[in-house]
Amino acid sequence: MYRDYVADSTWSAGSMVLLAMLLVPALGAAVVALLPAGRDRQGRIVATVFAAITFGLTLLVPLVRPSTTDFGWFAYGDGPPVPPLLPWVNLDLSWVPALGLRFHLGVDGVSYPLVVLTGLLTLLCCAYTVRKVPHGGSGRTLAVLLLILEVGVLGTFLSLDLLLFFVFFEVVLLPMYAVIAGWGGPERRAAARKFVLYTLAGSVLLLLGVVLVVTKAGTGNLIMLTGASGLTRTTQCVVFALLAVAFAIKAPLWPLHTWLPDAHTEAPTVGSVILAGVLLKMGTYGLIRVGVGVAPEGAAWAAPALGVLAVIAILAGSLICLRQRELKRLIAYSSVGHMGFVLLGIATLTVTGLQAALLGNVAHGLITGLLFFLAGTIKDRAGTGSLDQLSGLRETAPRLAGLFGFAAIASLGLPGLAGFWGEAFAVVGAVQRGGPLWLTLAAVAALGGALTAAYFLRLLRRLTQGPTTPSVHSLRTTIAGVEWFAWVPLVMLTLLVGVLPVLVLVDTALPLATLLGVQP
Template sequence: MVQSSFPWLSLAIFVPIVFGFVTMFLGSDENPGFTRKLAMIGALLGLAVTIPLYTGFDASTADMQFVEKALWIAPLAVHYHLGVDGISLWFVILTAFITVIVIAAGWEVITSRVAQYMGAFLVLSGLMIGVFAALDGLLFYIFFEATLIPMYIIIGVWGGADRVYAAFKFFLYTLLGSLLTLVAFVYLWNVSGGSFDIATWHNVQLGYTPQVLIFLALLMAFAVKVPMWPVHTWLPDAHVQAPTGGSIVLAAIMLKLGAYGFLRFSLPIAPDASQSLSWLMISLSLVAVIYIGLVAIVQSDMKKLVAYSSVAHMGFVTLGFFIFNTAGVEGAIVQMISHGFVSGAMFFCIGVLYDRMHTRNIADYGGVINVMPRFAAFAVLFAMANSGLPATSGFVGEFMVILGAVEYNFWIGLLAATSLILAASYSLWMVKRVFFGEITNDHVRGLSDINTREFAILGVLALATLYMGVYPKPFTDVMHVSVQALLEHIAVSKL
């Protein structure tokens, strides 16, 4: 581990949290301009303190870097222990980046309880970064569960007509799934000699049966959070009812918390169980990729369509993890980052239309390109990226996972590749009905094109999507050594 001489990770966690609470207490609806600027300063500072993590990162080692460690709860040997490696680094930066996007997205749209809205997202940002940076099991669990609170409030207060139902469903699904994880953590604390150190857990020699039980306990939490089929049903409801910013964060970051849990806990702690149960994970992933893709095609609500699309794309992620080769795992991580850009952009595009028309039904639109040409150009780009078009970030991760799957088993790779056809079907079918053709609705005829703020948000997301699609090397270079070390750990355990 590389000890940090400066607490960059603590700043990445607590700068947005502190600014979140300051915004809640100092901001008000009477002075929304000050409130928004204060929140944006907090989001930009939160992003700024993550930049040294990348510029100072040593990609040649799999060791944890920027490590901070201090005893926190002495009787239980719980430490405030932070650090990042090539697997977690990009998610810390992505979280801070998406937070800036979300604050900007709600700039003019949110007019009620502005301070609480902005503050909740800033607090949520810090908590999610804590999940990716925690190297102590109990600290991870606290951050992991704490993220539920601000998102529950965001959906329940600023959501749609059925927001309370959706918020409760989201909260209960994810909370109940996590309770078995706490049991697994307590067991690991006991067998590791009273340690919550995650690295220590990685090296604990467990029998096959305890590994299977721990894997299944962890699966309950992480599968719900991803979400994997069949525990995905909370996600469409949460997305449909959440405000635009809530949908962006939910898709871009919160779904990644569960996927990250597989990499940090399930695979290294229970490697034998992970390999013996890989058939289960691969099967569930393929169901998500194919069946949920078919479900997305028949949706009439744009948000539901993109929500189901997220489930299908996250199926690619879990598939990549459990084929145990470099292309698969690295492709899955690239897919997670790309999905953050693309799904966040697509939910923002839907929010732009909803703010003007107050409907998400595809049938209520048509011919939008005639009155919103700049917006339509961005929307088509992101739909193409969602379909896996080459030169966009959506292609890179999926192609790597398909290559890894073919290397693992040709037929699994073939089934996974059908997602490219399905993604193109539901994405382009939606684009055709919403944007192209003649204007058939007087409300559409009166629409105005995107303003400077909306153009800037979509422009930044478009640049990120294209840059990663054209030149993914900076992303894969960071993660390569850490992924190799994880796969070697699993392979050695099997021997």
């Protein structure tokens, strides 16, 4: 029985690792915050150490995962069966007994790649701050905020209770606001306010959806809620509409994306990497885990509209990028198109489509994280992000130009690199869905993929070719060791996931089939 599974696994090695993944960065933030103001650089180093420990903990999860012979996906014999959607490792403790709320954490094949991605990017960003802090501000404070962001993002991916999910989902709001407003560009405060206003609007809708589910179903347990057998079709449609808009704002999905370009353009490099790499994934992950899982009939009802919006996002993002003349803003708008492919995969409501969405999430985190690292280096050293003033990069900084070329080609979906699989199989999922609408959406999405290649090749031509501009002359500097430390893992993982996508998809077919209510 599920309750027996929870009782037996509450204080297992795996559950201790889950708890440590949240406690270590929280403790790290507290330790760094208590350091004297004069020990700013030492604080950033300490934060990097705590981030490294957290990343190590994420890699331990497969090692402490119980054998499938001990806790299988299905249980047969006397008594009620174990629900088919069980986490690899599980922690279920009483949180607020009077309200029946539980501190319920778990990880499975759907969430684990994003957990590792969060740990990796936080480590790379903390290490990046050791070399340089934007505008000479307090690097110690920035490192504290990065660790708090890690707690919120990891908690979101690990939560198996709806109210706990909402709490962690909201934890990231103020730290991200502070990162943008405190260390961003000239228009940072306006961009930070826009980010907060959009996110708060989504939070209200998310809270309404969560309360409605818990009230109608009598539980917030995501394992028990999967399939939504206790919710009527009308309730599921209302719930999915609320959740879909809330998650669409966070992702962000067209047409609720307008806060994103401003936030990315003004945010410091590490803020842009965390925002693009993991914060956006909270929205698409929530749409899969909570939206589709809790309200499958509502998802089926809204699927055609989601598919149309996804394809519009792909085309709109590509067409806007063809006209962009600012480097970070172009990369930000490219995220709108990439998230469109993720949404298309989700909208198909097929196992192939959802796997494409999971691959797209991870690939986007790796590739766009690398793009923003490189764009930040170029902008910081050249003093501008205007493409009109950035030309001839291959002459002054050939290594930087080569790395940027690699990241751009990966982002446009070249086969053999991580960006290819998510976009290709989102189209395949639409074809599998069948019918005139979905075949049309698949064809238009494929056209959007061609436009993606067009604007990235245009970007490379403008940035790396042609005569060297005065701004680019300042890039004749040695690349620091910490920069290589931040870039190389993302390059290697982009290659590795491109060759072996099974690294992301292992153990995803059964939980995704369970979310959809189909045979794996």
